[in-house]
Amino acid sequence: MNNDFCQKFIFEDADVRGELVRLNTSYQEVISKASYPPPVKKLLGELMCASVLLSATLKFDGSLTIHARSNGAIPLLMAECRSHQLVRATAHIDEKSLQSPELANNHDLQALLQDGKLAIHIQPKNGKQYQGVIPLEHSSLSACLEDYFTHSEQSPTKLIFTSEGDYTSGLLIQAQHTSQHAATHQESGKSQSRWDHLTQLIQNAHPSEILALPIERLLTRTFPSESMRIFDKKAISFDCTCTxxxxxxxxxxxxxxxxxxxxxxxxxxxxxxxxxxxxxxxxxxxxxxxxxxxxxxxxxxxx
Ligand SMILES: [Zn+2]
Known part of the structure; x- marks a missing residue:
């Protein structure tokens, strides 16, 4: 059975959409390719989830790649999601540096990707490609992506990633309307306070619940008293384009x-x-x- 899927939901009374992704088979496929240490496994899971969540959010036909290059312990890290949720990912690592006492159990993104660059590349089947550079100014991938979408793309975004064993998962909410779109100042203030409220609530989502709880229960527990519409699951599979x-x-x-x-x-x-x-x-x-x-x-x- 394929346990890999993403699922969209929207808040009926707020201009906010969300997406849940859970990966098992495809994640296993990626992390079993080499003996990656725990911080690399975790990052690969986060990057894979992010590539799925962002391509679902941006809705286009083509491929979305997130890659990180650094002079540190992880010279390359990349994950790609193509149309029909086909994913693949890889990491090049410097095993010796990762075994050092400072990094052996360090999950700090800036420490692992020293002098690193994070970028997102979108290649639509038709149309122009897009590349965005995501500043590596935070200690986690979620914080870097949130900052990028909130400030560079004017799409306030909140993300939570979690992994355990062969399972990795991500939960995203994104505001659809920003203050620039609001008709009045009052409307803008209302949207902002709704958004602030939802971002407070999402912090309460427990990692084990994001990984395994049926989506209806997960959302009811995380956002009690919110009326939500949940869409059908979309299956995700590992697939490589090499020939x-x-x-x-x-x-x-x-x-x-x-x-x-x-x-x-x-x-x-x-x-x-x-x-x-x-x-x-x-x-x-x-x-x-x-x-x-x-x-x-x-x-x-x-x-
Ligand atoms: Zn291949």
Whole structure:
């Protein structure tokens, strides 16, 4: 049974929408790929939940990626959600730094992603792509995202992430109307106080309830006396877009001299997909033409 889903809800008497996401199978798929230490597992879960919640909120056909790059213990962390809730995620880690006493059980985002950059990238099937840089000014991913949506996107947002074992979950509420949209000052003040009230209430949601309680009960307990409409669940699955062709194109983006020395040393080049671990093997003769043909692509994006 697929336990992975997201589910939208709206408050009938407030211009606020919400979304719950729960991941198990897809999360397991991601965290079982390497022996990630607990802070990395937790962050991967949060990033996966965030990618689902944000793509559900932004409603578009295409892909949404959240990635973090840093000079610290986690050089790369990324999660992607594509149309029909297809997700994948990966992390590159510096195991030695993560074992250090300062980081072994440290969940502080700024400590784990030293000098890091967090960004959100949206690639619609049709239309222009969008990239937003999320300042890494808080110790948790939820606080960084809340700040970004509230201040840069003028969509006041409140987020709670929680993980336990192979389960990870996220609960989001987002104001649909800001003071700029309100017709009168009075209306704006009323929306603000409703929003403040709901953000107070969401803090009471217990992590274990966000992870497992049926959504009706979770929302009734978290927002008592609020009238809400809950929409149908949408199933989420792990899915990778890697192919032999894309892997070959990633190889062709490698530095020419690096590729040349690799070909001199090995008769077969083996590339494992960092998301799904599918193994692609290329005989030396399959790719030797790349050394003479290739043009260097500095972006060298993960395939
Ligand atoms: Zn793959």
């Amino acid at each position: 032999r062709e894309r892997t070959l194109s990633a190889l062709s983006a490698m530095d020419r001299s690096e590729l040349k020395s690799l070909l001199e040393k090995k008769s077969v080049i083996v590339v494992d997909c960092q998301f799904c671990s599918t193994r692609y093997k290329f005989a030396n003769t399959d790719i030797s033409h790349l050394v003479s043909e290739q043009t260097h692509d500095p972006s060298n994006r993960p395939h």
